[in-house]
Amino acid sequence: MGRPRLLVVSMSLPVTAKRSGEESWSFTMSPGGLVSALLGLKEFETKWIGWPGVDVHDEIGKKTLSIALAEKGCIPVYLEEVCDQYYNGYCNNILWPIFHYMGTPPEYRNDATITYQSQYDAYKKANQIFFDVVKEHYEDGDVVWCHDYHVMLLPQYLKEYNNKMKVGWFLHTPFPSSEMYKTLPSRSELLRSVLTADLVGFHTYDFARHFVNACMCILGIEATSEGVVDQGKVTRVAVFPIGIEPERFINTSALSEVIQYMKKFKNDFGGRKLILGVDRLDMIKGIPQKYQAFEKFLEENEDWRGKVMLLQIAVPTRNGIGEYQKIKDQCHGLVGRINGRFGSISSVPIIHLDCSIDFNQLCALYAITDVLLVTSLRDGMNLVSSEFIACQKAEKGVLILSEFAGAGQSLGAGALLVNPWNIKEVSAAIGVALNMSPEEKERKHKINFQYVKSHSTQQWADDFMNKLIEITTNAKLRAGNVPYELPAQDVIQQYSKSNNRLLILGFYGTLTQPMKSQERRGDGMNLALHPQLKERLKALCNDPKTTVVVLSRSEKSILDKNFGEYNMWLAAENGMFLRHTSGEWVTKIPENMNLEWIDGVKHVFKYFTERTPGSFFETSEASLVWNYEYADTEFGKAQARDMLQHLWAGPISNASVDVVRGGQSVEVHAVGVTKGSAMERILGEIVHNKSITTPIDYVLCMGCFLGKDEDIYTFLEPELTKKTKSFPSSGSNSPKKVSSTIVDLKGENYFSVAIGQTYTKARYFLHSSDDVVQLISKLCTHNNNA
Numbered sequence: 001m002g003r004p005r006l007l008v009v010s011m012s013l014p015v016t017a018k019r020s021g022e023e024s025w026s027f028t029m030s031p032g033g034l035v036s037a038l039l040g041l042k043e044f045e046t047k048w049i050g051w052p053g054v055d056v057h058d059e060i061g062k063k064t065l066s067i068a069l070a071e072k073g074c075i076p077v078y079l080e081e082v083c084d085q086y087y088n089g090y091c092n093n094i095l096w097p098i099f100h101y102m103g104t105p106p107e108y109r110n111d112a113t114i115t116y117q118s119q120y121d122a123y124k125k126a127n128q129i130f131f132d133v134v135k136e137h138y139e140d141g142d143v144v145w146c147h148d149y150h151v152m153l154l155p156q157y158l159k160e161y162n163n164k165m166k167v168g169w170f171l172h173t174p175f176p177s178s179e180m181y182k183t184l185p186s187r188s189e190l191l192r193s194v195l196t197a198d199l200v201g202f203h204t205y206d207f208a209r210h211f212v213n214a215c216m217c218i219l220g221i222e223a224t225s226e227g228v229v230d231q232g233k234v235t236r237v238a239v240f241p242i243g244i245e246p247e248r249f250i251n252t253s254a255l256s257e258v259i260q261y262m263k264k265f266k267n268d269f270g271g272r273k274l275i276l277g278v279d280r281l282d283m284i285k286g287i288p289q290k291y292q293a294f295e296k297f298l299e300e301n302e303d304w305r306g307k308v309m310l311l312q313i314a315v316p317t318r319n320g321i322g323e324y325q326k327i328k329d330q331c332h333g334l335v336g337r338i339n340g341r342f343g344s345i346s347s348v349p350i351i352h353l354d355c356s357i358d359f360n361q362l363c364a365l366y367a368i369t370d371v372l373l374v375t376s377l378r379d380g381m382n383l384v385s386s387e388f389i390a391c392q393k394a395e396k397g398v399l400i401l402s403e404f405a406g407a408g409q410s411l412g413a414g415a416l417l418v419n420p421w422n423i424k425e426v427s428a429a430i431g432v433a434l435n436m437s438p439e440e441k442e443r444k445h446k447i448n449f450q451y452v453k454s455h456s457t458q459q460w461a462d463d464f465m466n467k468l469i470e471i472t473t474n475a476k477l478r479a480g481n482v483p484y485e486l487p488a489q490d491v492i493q494q495y496s497k498s499n500n501r502l503l504i505l506g507f508y509g510t511l512t513q514p515m516k517s518q519e520r521r522g523d524g525m526n527l528a529l530h531p532q533l534k535e536r537l538k539a540l541c542n543d544p545k546t547t548v549v550v551l552s553r554s555e556k557s558i559l560d561k562n563f564g565e566y567n568m569w570l571a572a573e574n575g576m577f578l579r580h581t582s583g584e585w586v587t588k589i590p591e592n593m594n595l596e597w598i599d600g601v602k603h604v605f606k607y608f609t610e611r612t613p614g615s616f617f618e619t620s621e622a623s624l625v626w627n628y629e630y631a632d633t634e635f636g637k638a639q640a641r642d643m644l645q646h647l648w649a650g651p652i653s654n655a656s657v658d659v660v661r662g663g664q665s666v667e668v669h670a671v672g673v674t675k676g677s678a679m680e681r682i683l684g685e686i687v688h689n690k691s692i693t694t695p696i697d698y699v700l701c702m703g704c705f706l707g708k709d710e711d712i713y714t715f716l717e718p719e720l721t722k723k724t725k726s727f728p729s730s731g732s733n734s735p736k737k738v739s740s741t742i743v744d745l746k747g748e749n750y751f752s753v754a755i756g757q758t759y760t761k762a763r764y765f766l767h768s769s770d771d772v773v774q775l776i777s778k779l780c781t782h783n784n785n786a
């Protein structure tokens with residue numbers, strides 16, 4: 001199968017257009033790492049959709065620019081009147097600062113036409129325009145790869161239009177902690193849209209974790225090991241650290257023109273050691289902090305004055321935004337002060353250039369640099385660091401790298417990592433770098449060079465695309481496996497044919513009334529059997545051919561109260577305790593299970609229950625569940641998030657427990673306590689107790705279970721039970737071998753059913769416990785007729 005065509009969508013095209021005549025256009029390369037990185041995508045047939053950097057209002061202009069761009073594989077998106085409020089406003093004045101921990105900017109007060117809402121409206125409109133262009137150029141089978149915070153609504157628009165589209169979204173900036181993200185007024189809509197993509201990618205694990213946390217805290221949805229699940233739809237969240245195209249830098253720095261530049265620059269710098277900075281002139285890059293640290297270094301190291309210089313390439317960016325003007329003025333002020341303090345007639349310590357530079361010159365500078373100084377206050381990745389590593393020659397330079405750049409995680413081992421806010425620390429690192437031995441420089445360089453060489457842009461893109469294709473292909477396969485609505489007729493037919501049936505039923509959400517029709521209670525929930533089930537269940541339980549087990553996370557007393565009068569098996573606390581209603585409870589807690597954490601957790605649950613009206617918690621011997629279903633939803637979510645933080649910081653920090661964040665609950669239990677893992681013990685007990693001789697030839701297993709408990713559905717899958725299972729016998733710790741003939745399941749006599757969810761390992765689903773009532777009624781009718 002050939003590679004699919006790739007539609008890359010990003011705010012900016014790789015080239016910025018400038019009109020040079022009515023029908024003619026010239027182009028320069030757009031600045032920034034996103035463009036540098038994506039230019040490396042050589043192995044895909046790619047069309048790049050984005051803004052050409054200019055507004056074009058006449059038809060001739062639009063047409064000629066489209067033609068000129070088509071030759072470069074680019075398709076223009078004209079943003080026209082929304083451009084300013086979209087790009088300068090919502091993207092770069094609202095999302096950018098929040099994503100980089102610079103806080104939510106206050107609304108403009110002096111211009112009533114520019115409000116938070118007007119900028120968000122422009123954002124929506126612009127995303128709609130991007131969508132229109134994608135729609136026009138999309139061909140069946142294409143992969144649409146959306147880039148960055150500028151197009152967070154695009155995945156939703158695309159999926160609403162055509163759910164079969166393969167859509168990925170990658171964020172090039174940090175994704176902040178949910179504490180910061182939640183200040184964004186449109187936080188939920190943006191998250192929900194991004195979650196419609198098939199794959200969501202980030203540069204680092206921290207960013208991915210923050211994103212998943214935000215989804216859990218803000219949308220109240222469940223996280224899985226692979227991503228997040230929202231209303232049955234799984235969105236994969238994964239980490240893909242971007243790289244550069246190393247050969248491009250290695251080869252360029254070997255060009256004779258570049259070698260000439262190297263000689264020239266060395267000569268120009270008069271033998272002084274060179275500290276280099278290459279950044280867009282952006283607040284996040286920490287350029288003022290860099291200057292302050294260099295000033296401190298010069299202050300404290302008189303010997304180095306006149307022997308070292310800092311060259312800062314401050315690439316112009318986002319000039320339409322006031323904050324970017326301010327940072328420019330601030331930098332100029334600092335440079336003036338420092339040069340005034342430490343300069344001489346023949347030289348100044350800092351050269352600050354407000355411009356881009358030619359690629360060959362950039363490579364030459366990287367090659368002769370003694371120290372590359374990266375002081376980003378926050379940075380998605382920072383490709384400049386990798387580019388510097390790739391251009392090094394025989395005499396190696398040192399990388400000083402901010403721990404707040406994504407690159408800190410990849411290149412930290414071969415760099416001097418610093419906190420850019422700590423001026424003293426950065427100043428000290430400058431000293432260490434300038435005095436580092438050639439051997440140490442070589443050692444550090446080697447580590448990083450290996451990394452840069454082996455983590456190219458192409459590799460990054462391949463990894464993302466392969467994952468996206470794998471996911472969408474599996475999703476297609478899975479689509480065939482999506483559970484079917486339970487075929488009641490088959491359930492009854494098989495039931496009537498069988499002689500030894502096993503019914504495993506959950507309680508909460510399965511045998512209780514559907515949530516909405518239950519009364520809200522302030523004092524916790526009085527879990528109660530659905531009133532319409534009482535008589536019917538009794539009839540089933542009394543059928544000698546049928547064994548009924550209620551397997552619940554609830555504690556013994558709740559099951560006693562609801563089911564004590566029925567002829568059935570009760571498995572409380574996910575199978576930790578078991579009894580037939582005619583007998584006593586038997587403990588199934590493994591002897592070595594550590595339960596010391598219980599009291600601490602109970603304390604935290606009590607604290608939050610008292611402060612969250614409508615919430616309640618269930619406590620049992622090996623697990624606790626805090627439920628906020630009847631509390632205010634938003635407040636409950638926020639409390640759950642705080643609660644988790646308290647738990648991790650205290651009572652469970654070293655305990656072997658699993659913490660499961662359900663839809664509207666937090667559950668803590670000893671590691672490995674799942675319904676599936678309890679099945680062996682339960683079956684062993686039943687088989688032993690009933691002295692079963694004929695195999696179980698019918699299983700109906702229904703529940704509204706947490707993801708971690710869905711192992712119950714697979715435990716009895718006919719394929720798996722073909723193998724011999726060993727069940728521990730009653731009162732003995734040694735497993736008793738029970739042959740697979742104890743359960744004789746084939747495809748048609750095994751029904752695993754998830755209630756109210758379609759993202760499940762179960763074969764079938766039912767909408768709600770009302771359907772369970774219907775089904776059990778039908779089974780009873782069969783009993784009566786038989």
Ligand SMILES: O=P(O)(O)OC[C@H]1O[C@H](O[C@H]2O[C@H](CO)[C@@H](O)[C@H](O)[C@H]2O)[C@H](O)[C@@H](O)[C@@H]1O
Nearest residue numbers: 012032033034148172173317379380381382383
């Ligand atoms: O297009 P601009 O608004 O001028 O900004 C340029 C780009 O800045 C950001 O780049 C990020 O992407 C890099 C590559 O992944 C990463 O190394 C860096 O840390 C980020 O800041 C922005 O995310 C892009 O959308 C802009 O095009």
Ligand SMILES: O=c1ccn([C@@H]2O[C@H](COP(=O)(O)OP(=O)(O)O)[C@@H](O)[C@H]2O)c(=O)[nH]1
Nearest residue numbers: 031032033034036280315356357382383384
């Ligand atoms: O005059 C210049 C100097 C550098 N760069 C490039 O800008 C990118 C900066 O990427 P980085 O990831 O470091 O930060 P970003 O600007 O994307 O935030 C690098 O590829 C640089 O080579 C540029 O476009 N023009």
